[in-house]
Amino acid sequence: MSTSGYRVLAAMPWEKTLVERLRELKAGTTRVGYVYERAEPGTFRYRCYNMVQALNSHSEEFSAGYFFLYDLQSIDNLVDHLDVLVLVRVRYDSHVDRLVRQARIRGIPVLYDLDDNIFDVESTPLLVSSLQQGLSRYGRIEKWVGVVGRIRESLELVDGIITTTSFLQGQLEDTFDVPVWVLPNFLNHEQWDYSETLRSEALQPDAEAPIIGYFSGSASHNRDYQIATEGLRAVLEAYPQAKLRIAGYLDIPAALEDFSTRIERLPFMDFLGLQRAIAEVTLNLSPIQHNVFAHSKSELKYFEAAAVGVPTVASPAPVFTETITPGDNGYLADAAQWSEVLLEALADTPDRNRVAERALAHVGEHYLAATMTPRITHVLGQLGS
Template structure:
């Protein structure tokens, strides 16, 4: 484990801004973009609305301005409609108010786009999605929930003039379902993430990448829905812990480490869910970041965020060969790829491949900052919005 001297940073959600201030943000530029999400959260909203607004508002010319709004802002939604030139609805379920919002923009001849980061809009894939997420498809209540959730997202998508998403695999799914034009803007790190991550990496460099005599494998989960993904690597973790006394495992987030690992005592630790800034500190402490995924159409639509969040702080990723992971990671150059039956052998290879570790971390960090940092996204976002 790396010795990290950086302190935990004070955190509060940076999007907790009064509505009056968010309206002022919207009207500051010549071309105005309103992002709409049902209610703010630390995942989809952050990546697909907050981060986009942050980049658009960073432009010094003020040609474009942007802000974000929620259902709770409905009392002043007509002001948003009048001011904004483009509406981007982010992963919001169809409702009477969503329909009204779209119609208000249409009456004024304004463009409406739908941004979605997951394959959850086509109910013909509901059973696959439920199976992947370990949902009980024999439970009528769960079936009602998932068919409603997916169908309502598909309903909102079909109201819009175009779509924006995170990768080409998901873009093709959206186009096939809706017949709409689709643009790709990848998930990326915002200013706070990049700044703190840079500090963490500089600290590791200044210490000569000082570490103890243990090798930590980290699994980081932002939701409890990854239980079956984690199950892919659990047997490999059990075996590597058996054969290599240097290895320890850290499980962070909503997933339990599993009963088979309890026998290893304090060599297996669990940490609670972290805010997205301080998560970077926890990731930076481990040598390897494990990214298992089941292999199907749903998981192939997942973004690369677990890769670049680790890469930017100098943790090497070992990943399943999903569409986005295999495209982002070049095996042995900026990480490692492991098919389902290869996890043990690839973990062993990565641990023993000490001569290439520093080079791999540097390649991955350079790649993450070049492709997935906020300061390289503006032109891509403007193109997706059809703004100059």
């Protein structure tokens, strides 16, 4: 199948010069600087770009800019332009240490934004095992011990922590003696505007030829994906025209090898192309392992799909039990329930459409930049005062 339709953006919207980003910090406002290691479409987009866009578009009291550690080679006095410094998942090094020291001299509060459960070195073996990356000497554990240790060092320097879920908030509060606040992930303007366009195109497949979508991206999610395998097999058996759509490089479980000709593989794509790929499926899946690392993940798979009118079937991880009311704005499936839940959702198209409408309304109320900005400014005001 052609994938050209999933290449939507000619360039990423965050590709701005350092001078352009500094200009977004406005005199007479509380100026917030988000510092990340480099621009990328995952954590950076959700925890830096979206936050900056929300503040600059919907707040008169705050202005914000995003910066990278390599910017510090070009500007030695970044903190002179800031009133609040937010370190986003940065690993401790001499640049981070110097930046924090400069902030301390100027009396600027320093916050840390963390979207994953990667701060406990003693739990690193469980983390690596969960990611299916190997525990041998030549596996990834040595890398992860270093990553987790350096993130922990950065966390020890700050005045407060911002995170993505209440579950992760509890884990952090048990470890650090600083305030911890929750700011969920949310859609940026580009995602929401393009999702509106996609909804108007009515891209979902015929009820007799459903497409089930799993949009994770990397092989590290193989164990999550395998939780739903029996349910996927049940769907492919019950619907001869059904297909499974996978984004990224995941292994096909042995139980699904008989259906390999009905499995679509999409390559990595830009974040708007992903919205189109999701809009073309009947149901979106978000299976999650039962451990502290998986339970720390956010609900972004739910709201990305809901934005284009596609309901989600998810594992009952804490964030999904808080977000999804089963049968109202989505579906929850225990490990043994995937076949039952998937088949019931596919069998009742009118009800599935109603669930999709409720999920879309929920996104409009809770996961847009305009609706999230008051929460962001409240947290920044509390921790940055």
